[in-house]
Amino acid sequence: MKILAIDDEKYALQLLVDTIRKVKPDAEVVPFRRAAQFLEYEDKQSFDAAFLDIRIGKMSGIQIAIELKKYSPMCNIVFVTSYSEYAFAAIQMRPSGYIMKPYTEDDIRNEFDNFRYTAAPEQKDDNRLKIRTFGNFRVFGRDNAPIKFSRTISKEIFAYLIDQCGYPVTSKEIAADVLEVEDFDRPTSKKVSQYVSDLIKDIEAAGFHNVIIKQNRQIQINKEAVNCDLYDLFSGDTSALKSYHGEYMIDYSWAEISDSAERIKSL
Incomplete structure (x- = not known):
């Protein structure tokens, strides 16, 4: 499983990444602090899940989600924020989840357990x-x-x-x-x-x-x-x-x- 994590605050991002890795130790986590880093990232089509802070500098987490869905339509989007006033706008994206800070490890685990899209195991050596x-x-x-x-x-x-x-x-x-x-x-x-x-x-x-x-x-x-x-x-x-x-x-x-x-x- 490949997971995108974006938060413009250094320690908040580190906490998010650490928590995701505790819940999904075998997953590949790709962290970014700036929206520009994500936009420059080439392999956007391979994400299974994304945990996005809603306020990320000039570009919002909602805008990032819209861009991400162009490449990974089945990616599970989870918004992570301290601002409840963004809930309605976030829900319009039909995300898999919405977490309010501060969150717990169980909150993150619960999101994984209730993902909207479940990645099917890939068949090895299938060249079709x-x-x-x-x-x-x-x-x-x-x-x-x-x-x-x-x-x-x-x-x-x-x-x-x-x-x-x-x-x-x-x-x-x-x-x-x-x-x-x-x-x-x-x-x-x-x-x-x-x-x-x-x-x-x-x-x-x-x-x-x-x-x-x-x-x-x-x-x-x-x-x-x-x-x-x-x-x-x-x-x-x-x-x-x-x-x-x-x-x-x-x-x-x-x-x-x-x-x-x-x-x-x-x-």
């Missing part, structure tokens, strides 16, 4: 493309680095294919469900083909091949080529079940009523 659908839709490649997509719509089509769980779909279905275009004419068909082609190029550029299968004018995901929390959940994986907290591909409106979403609700 990693897909995470719970919460935001995220795609990771080698060394857990986020995959870069040349088009936003191509990424959404990829999410749609993942949602189909290996079932083949046509360009017309993609146009209707993702592009929300009912009149499937020749220009629309060419657009979808280009989006899918760009998607395949993006994935192959990251070093992953045979993830998407195109045959007989149909497109589908090769389920064996991906490590996906949705597929783990459907296969009965208990860790995947624990990592699901009621949110599925919240980036896309079509995912709210998909067959996969309904199946998740029935579990």
Whole structure:
């Protein structure tokens, strides 16, 4: 587990880090006293939890949380402060917790015990493309680095294919469900083909091949080529079940009523 700790007061930060390490001795704790240090930190996408003081110089802990969520959407945010008047603004971030100073070791432990997101154990030596659908839709490649997509719509089509769980779909279905275009004419068909082609190029550029299968004018995901929390959940994986907290591909409106979403609700 990797944990971010930020407080602009030296001794307050040291106390926070020491307490976290007592509760989670095996965790990697990354401490900062200034917001600028966090902004310059390159590996923002790997945090499982963050304990943030709300008042940190010119930039607030709430602003840091917003920035952090761009890179680590499933990071558990816990605000730590002496100022109760910030509680309402902090709650709007939907954090995992809110602690008032002075706190105890049990307070910190309680936050860990009630985290909103539970990190699923990573499979060692798994070189497949990693897909995470719970919460935001995220795609990771080698060394857990986020995959870069040349088009936003191509990424959404990829999410749609993942949602189909290996079932083949046509360009017309993609146009209707993702592009929300009912009149499937020749220009629309060419657009979808280009989006899918760009998607395949993006994935192959990251070093992953045979993830998407195109045959007989149909497109589908090769389920064996991906490590996906949705597929783990459907296969009965208990860790995947624990990592699901009621949110599925919240980036896309079509995912709210998909067959996969309904199946998740029935579990």
